[in-house]
Amino acid sequence: MIEVINLTKTHGAITAVDQVSFMAPAGSVTGLLGPNGAGKSSVMRIICDLDRADSGTATVCGRRYREHPFPMRVIGAQFEGSGAHPSRRAIDHLRWITRVNRLPGTRITEVLELVDLQPRDWKRRVREYSLGMQQRLGIAVALLGNPDVVIVDEPANGLDPIGMQWLRGLLTGLARDGKTVLMSSHLMSETEIIADRVVLMDRSRVIGEGLVNNLVQVHGSLEQAFFTHLEQSRQMRMRTGAHQ
Structure with a gap:
């Protein structure tokens, strides 16, 4: 489970995160x-x-990431593609990570097969990978420790329609196995298919959240639910600003 309470982060005059709170439960895709x-x-x-x-x-x-003795066994995360040096072979990248994190080497083949990277590609340099293949490699890294929690940032970037179908099956399958899955996306129709629940964000704030089925039932689609909450949020900001 992931629990976020009143997170705020600024970079100088820019507020990147503004009082964000939500919970991502086990056994579901948020x-x-x-x-x-x-x-x-x-x-x-x-x-x-x-x-x-x-x-x-x-x-x-129940703990901050850094408080877990071996974080990759609890939390697996994928950000911005593979995270591997372009000149490194994919399999060597995974070998290095397993050694550093004291993970079993047998897990390497398992995750490469799980993300559907073909054996002929395992020894290729990462710079030769397409964006979609790099996304798959990044997800393989996230799954190395067989973690209870999986975090993926815009995982659909670079994936073709076959890759998108594979991603749906992977993330929903992880949730069915009892894992907590947190994914970010700007693709509303795809999120409607994959996610069980959503946290709607705009301009560093949470503007709404709920079960996808409930939001779709009320608004007709997740896209319409987002824009309804967006309009309500912006009207609220205008009223708040006018009163200050």
Whole structure:
């Protein structure tokens, strides 16, 4: 489970995350949904201790990321493609990570097959990979420790229609196995298919959240639900600004 409480993060005069709170339960896919620049990646980076919040807390399975003795066995995260050096072979990248994190080497083949990278590609340099293949390699890294919590940032970037179908099956399958899955996306129709629940974000704030089925039942689609909440949020900001 992931629990985020009143997270705030600023970069100088820019507020990247503004009093964000939500919970991502085990056994479900939770989507952080919003346009580019909404603050989704910033929240995820704080959860994974890649960035530090000015205030608020973010815990995974009851602890901060850095408090877990072997974090990759609890939390697996994928940001911006593979994270591998372009000149490194994919299999060597995974070998290095398993050794550093004291993970079993047998897990390497398992995750490469799980993300559907073909054996002929395992020894290719990462610079030879397409964007979609790099996304798959990044997800393989996230799954190396067989973690209870999986965090993926815009995982659909670079994937073709076959890759998108594979991604749906992978993430929903992880949730069925009891894992907590948190994914960010700006693709509303795809998120409607994959996610069980969503946290709607705009301009660094949460503007709404709920079960996808409930939101679709009320608004007709997840896209319409987002824009309804967006309009309500912006009207609220205008009224608040007028009263100050």
